[in-house]
Amino acid sequence: MSLNRKLISYGFTDLEKSRRFLDAPELEGLDDDDLFAGLAVAANPDMALQSFVRLTAVDRTAVAAAFADAGRRGLLFRLLGASEALGEFLMRHPEHLDVVRSRPATPPVVAPEDVRAELLRSVDADPAAANPVAGVVGVDAYCRLRVAYRRLLTDLAVRDLGHCIPVDYLPVVGRELADLATAALEASLAVARAELGEVYGPDVVARVRLAVIAMGKCGARELNYISDVDVVYVVEGEDLEDATLTRIGTGLASGMSRGVYSSGPEPALWEVDANLRPEGKDGQLVRTLQSHVAYYERWARTWEFQALLKARAAAGDADLGRRYEEAIAPLIWASSQREGFVEGVRAMRRRVTDNIARDEEARQLKLGPGGLRDVEFTVQLLQLVHGRLDGSLRVRDTVSAIAALSAAGYVGRSDAMDLDDAYRYLRVLEHRIQLMQMRRTHLMPEDETSLRALARSSEGCMVTVRPSAQSLHAKWQSTRRLVRRLHESIFYRPLLNNAATxxxxxxxxxxxxxxxxxxxxxxxxxxxxxxxxxxxxxxxxxxxxxxxxxxxxxxxxxxxxxxxxxxxxxxxxxxxxxxxxxxxxxxxxxxxxxxxxxxxxxxxSRFITDLLEVSPESTQWLGADAELVPDTFEAQWHEIQSKMSRHPEPEDAIRLIRLIRRRELLRIAIADSSNLLTQAEVGEALSDADRAAVLGALHVAEKEVFAGAEQLTDVVVMAMGRQGGREITYGSDADVIYVHRPRPGADEAAAQKQAETIVARLVALLTQPCKPAVLAERVLEIDAALRPEGKQGPMVRSIGSYREYYRRWSLVWEAQALLRARPLAGDDGLAAEFLELIDPVRYPRELAETDVREIRRIKARVEAERLPRGADPSRHLKLGRGALSDVEWLVQLLQLQHAHAVPALRVQSTLAALDVIEAEGLVPAEDVAILRGSWTLATRIRGANVIWSGRGSDLLPSSRRDLEAVARWCGYGPDSGSHLEEDYLRMTRRSRSIFERHFYGY
Structure with a gap:
């Protein structure tokens, strides 16, 4: 393999420059295989090679010793390939190359007290002293402190980069970085004490106690590799004037900052930021404890309490720091009760997002949508809202807070796991980006070389296939989307506002x-x-x-x-x-x-409660409006057909059919209670559920009757009454008539008997007990009293019998009943033939005066005979004065009189007919409005009676409690039962007056 191809295979990009470094004299005598084995694990092999050559030039002996040890060699190249800045530190101080040493399988955890002691010793301060004073001052002290700090930082980076699963090691890294930062503050404060002691005298300075309160990520012990260290200072002194106390306290704080951030031979570490103090940049740098408490009690804003969530006494006087924590904690956990607290936190998050530079938003790991801030704000808001009453949430770091929120149930387990995984992954990316130059940045790189190096350094030593820039970008974008989704669903959870109060x-x-x-x-x-x-x-x-x-x-x-x-x-x-x-x-x-x-x-609602108790899984619908949209008739019928095909036994099939109807009744009732359906939509949805159940029962009955026997006839069920008008309420009976048509060649008597058997079986199937039983559920009662000759007539007639009956013997009340006839179940052709047969009956060319008088006589008789004994006519919803019956009889009389000439009146719905009556001017518009209002309110109350008590009732409730419940379901506010009662009585009085004027003509 040529050298260029070999370099490409190892991930090099600048081949010419890398070839020159490979020829450097510093590499003479080193085994090429060992060299490339080391470069193979480097995230950026070009940078690792260059840093290795330069480091070798500085101290070949120390480098050769590390190179000769296979364990140390791999870690050295991981470090040099991930951090140019730490490589340069080793070039400045090669004596510290010994921190790159072989590691055990489980990397050690460095204790905070050991870190503090080492940095204090670097400035010749006594770690055992309560407020240590350095034995060395000035630039020399700063250099010694910074070198000691970077040695420990390098040791941590080596362990981090060598860990097999960086996301698992992340909390340890964050804690050690925070411990290292606070130890540096302690050592720098020791130098400041020594320097001020030369000015004011050691005894005077010793009387000034300064507590350094770490905020933000340092306070939470989840610090980055390079970050501003946010602090707040608390000062206290014995027998000192306020001015002297403030001056020395300010000197200590300023001197401490210089120790870690001023320019010098050894570069600065990081900036100490005290802008989170009371009044921010405009406030005093140091304050007494009493001054802090007074400010937070009177003047602090919401975001300041959110910042204090992570406050921790980190350096300086430990007792004063502890007292600060104890004094501030109650204020933090009571802050969520401030007016507008939750919305204030949310507004702050929106402002952070709005202030991102547009050209950086897509690259932001921290501040952008789906970034670290989304996780942190989400977690902190939940902590502040619920931590007031739940001490288990009073933790500072984000990883522990997510675990606590999940354990206590404030965040679902899967959401918490996703949130934790995403947070750790984003933090690892942030760490690796910062390690490169030890610069404070939260922007994803754009060039492919940097992205590929970032992908390799963030995946850990277990990865055998080198990840690509594309795979990194895809995983990052997926994580952003996940975080944003979780942030929006949890951070904007409405219950937070209630819990906060x-x-x-x-x-x-x-x-x-x-x-x-x-x-x-x-x-x-x-x-x-x-x-x-x-x-x-x-x-x-x-x-x-x-x-x-x-x-x-x-x-x-x-x-x-x-x-x-x-x-x-x-x-x-x-x-x-x-x-x-x-x-x-x-x-x-x-x-x-x-x-x-x-x-x-x-x-x-007793009705809904009982149904939920036997169908508890339906509670899932409550969280989504889409789940509460009633299934269409077609969807229900398709489901019923599927059930019947899998459960051919009649008892099994009808049980499943009735369970589907029960489910839809529950869905409709919940949607109704949530104001997702109009009254008309409720009636239509309930009618669809009944229609699907009747159709399914008819198929089961026919299959059972036809089993082993010839089919002699076709049967159709026609809906009548309010079922025909699709204006039923909960628990309504199904008014029907049955029609059959013998098949060609069939014996009419046998066909009649078969039809009667089918109808009887249909009724039995629909009314048999359904398990699990529900007290509030009413079976679908089938009422065929509107058939020709009423209860005295045959239950089912042939189409020919109907034709002959309506031609010779039909009475006007039967024509009136047919006005709302509509096919419900059965043979479509037979249904169409029956509608064609009855249209001339129910829409006559003219209505004789004798027929009008007969309708009026029957109506008066119904009022006199059918109203329950002792019932108050003014409160009966169906037969009472101005109630449902009055409106419907008036509408039906007008239909009988005018539907032949006005085809638009040929509708089954009372409300639809009223619309046409108003449009045609058959009744004045103001009268129609009252009739419509009376009918609608009575229907609503009738349904509300069932919903509230689980039992049907045709009376306006008289008890205050029942009236209040019904009023709520009718859209009235709390304590409005008497308003409902007044509205109903007033409206039906006016409706009755209109009815009498137009129905009786007076």
């Missing part, structure tokens, strides 16, 4: 105080409510932890409903049914809509 007493009460609080919220049985709460929150399992977070908020939402006791009981039963289902409580935690919807339905 909870008071400690809301969640930490004695049993007696808790019962009093529950009673004040409106719970009728506080003792029973406490039993439910204890059952839900007892124990240490994850479900109990999550429910302890949610219940303080949910209890208030249950109390906003009509029956909070029922809501809490329903929640307990539902939670027990779902057991450890990972999605359930996580959905309530993450979705404000889902949590509020669940509280609303559990505390306001």
């Amino acid at each position: 909870l008071r400690p007493e809301d969640v930490q009460l004695t049993a007696e105080a808790a019962q009093a609080r529950l009673a004040a919220l409106g719970y009728q049985d506080p003792r029973g409510a406490m039993r439910h709460i204890e059952a839900l929150t007892g124990g240490l399992r994850r479900r109990a932890l999550l429910q302890r977070q949610l219940l303080p908020i949910l209890l208030g939402w249950f109390a906003d409903g009509v029956d909070p006791d029922a809501g809490l009981l329903g929640f307990r039963r539902l939670s027990e049914s779902l057991g450890e289902s990972h999605w359930y409580l996580g959905m309530l935690r993450d979705s404000n809509a889902a949590a509020e919807r669940l509280c609303t339905v559990l505390s306001s």
Whole structure:
């Protein structure tokens, strides 16, 4: 293999320059295979080769010793190929090449006290002293400190770059970097004490206690390789004037900064940034503890408490630092109760994003969308909101905080794992970019060579295939998208606003105080409510932890409903049914809509609560509006056909059909409760569910009857009444008539008998018990009382029998009943033939006056005879004055009179017919509006009766509680039961007056 091809295979890019370095005299005597074995593990082999040659030129003996050891050789080339800056440090100080040494399988962890002691000794300070004073000052002290610091930094970089899985080692690296930085501050402060002692006298300086509070990543012990070190200074002195205390304290702080950042023979380490102090750049550099506390109590802004989350006493006087932490901690954890706190944190994150230079946004690892700031802001907001009441969240570093949030249930396990993985990966990229030149940067490189080197240095020693620049870019972009998704779903979680406003007493009460609080919220049985709460929150399992977070908020939402006791009981039963289902409580935690919807339905609907209890998995719908869109008839019928094909036994098939109908009833009811459906859409969706169930039952019945026998006839089920108008409510019966048509050559008597058998079996299938049983669920009752001759007539007739009956004996009430006839199930051709037969009957050319009088007579008789004994006519929703019956009879009379001449009136829906009546001027528009309002409100109340109690009722409730519940379902606000009652009575009075004027003519 030629040398050029070999260099290319090892990842070199500048072949000409690398060939010159390979010919350098410094490499004479070194084994080529060993050299290329070392270069093979370097992230940037060009840079590693050049640095190796230059280092060899400085101290060939030390380099040769490292090169001869295979373990040291690989680590040396990893270091030189990843950090030009640390390579140059070794060239300046080759005596420290010994830090590149063979490592055990598990790299050691350096203790913070050992790092502190080594750096203090570098400036001849006593590590055992409470406030050490350096024995050397000036430039010499700075140089010695910086060299000692970089030696330890190089040692850490070698361990980091040699680790097989860098993301696993990241927390150790962050901690050691922070410990190294705080040790450097301590040593530099020791130098500053010595220097000020020469000015003010050692005794005076010793009386000034200065605590250095590390903030940001240094405070959290998750520091970068190169970063500003954010600090706040606290000063205290004995028997010193304020001016003297401030002057010496400021001198100590300024001197400490010079020790690590001023120019000198050994380059500066990093900048010490005190801009997070009270009042920022405009504030005093040093303050007393009392001054700090006073500022944070009165003047601090939201972002300052977020910054204090990571505050840690790092250097200087340990006792003063501890007292600072203790004084500030309560203020930090109470900050989330400040007005607008959550939104303030969110606004701060948006401002950070908005201030990124547009040409840098796509390259930002830290500040850009999907970057480190998204993770940090998300985690910190959750800590501040929930940490006020949950001490387990009071940790400083991000990795530990993610773990704590997951363990306590504030973040789902999978989301926490993704967040942790993404954060570690982005931090490793950040570290590797900074290591190159030891410069503070958070921008991804753009050139392919740098990207390829970054890919190799960030993947660890376990990678056998060299990653490419393209694979790195793809993984980075994927991580950004993941972080952004998690940030938006967690950071903007609506429940955070509610959790931020909870008071400690809301969640930490004695049993007696808790019962009093529950009673004040409106719970009728506080003792029973406490039993439910204890059952839900007892124990240490994850479900109990999550429910302890949610219940303080949910209890208030249950109390906003009509029956909070029922809501809490329903929640307990539902939670027990779902057991450890990972999605359930996580959905309530993450979705404000889902949590509020669940509280609303559990505390306001026996009907939905009972259905949810036997179908708890349906709770998943609460979190997404799309899941609450009712299935179309076509979709239901397709599903029913699939079920019947897999379950041919009639009992199995009909059970599955009825479970599909039950599921759709539940979906419609929840959508209705969430104001996602209009009243008309509710009626249509319920009718579709009934239609699919009847069609499925008819197929099962026909298959059973035709098994082993000849099919003699075709059957069709025609919907009548409100079912025909697709205007039913929950629990409505299905008014139908049955039609059959004997097949050619079939015996008519046998065909009639077969049709009757099919119909009987259809009814039996639809009304048999369904398991699991639901108290609030009503079976689909089939009512054929509107057939010719009513209950006295045959249950099913042939099409020929209908033709003869309507030609010879049909009465006007039967024509009226046919106005809402619509095919429901069965043979389409027969249905069309029947519609063609009845159209002349229900849309006559003219309606005789005798027929009008007959309709009026029947209506009066219905009012007199069918209204339940003792029922108040003003409160009966169906037969009462101005209620459903009045509006429908008036509409149907107008249809009988005008539909022949006005084809638009040939509709089954009452509301659709009213629209045409108004458009044609058959009734004044203002009268139609009242009729429409009365009919709509009565229908809504009728459905609300079922939703609230699980039982059907045709009466406007009289009890205050029931009236309040029904009012809520009718769109009224809290405490509006009397308003609903007044509106209904007023509207039906006006509706009755209009009905009498247009129906009876007076």
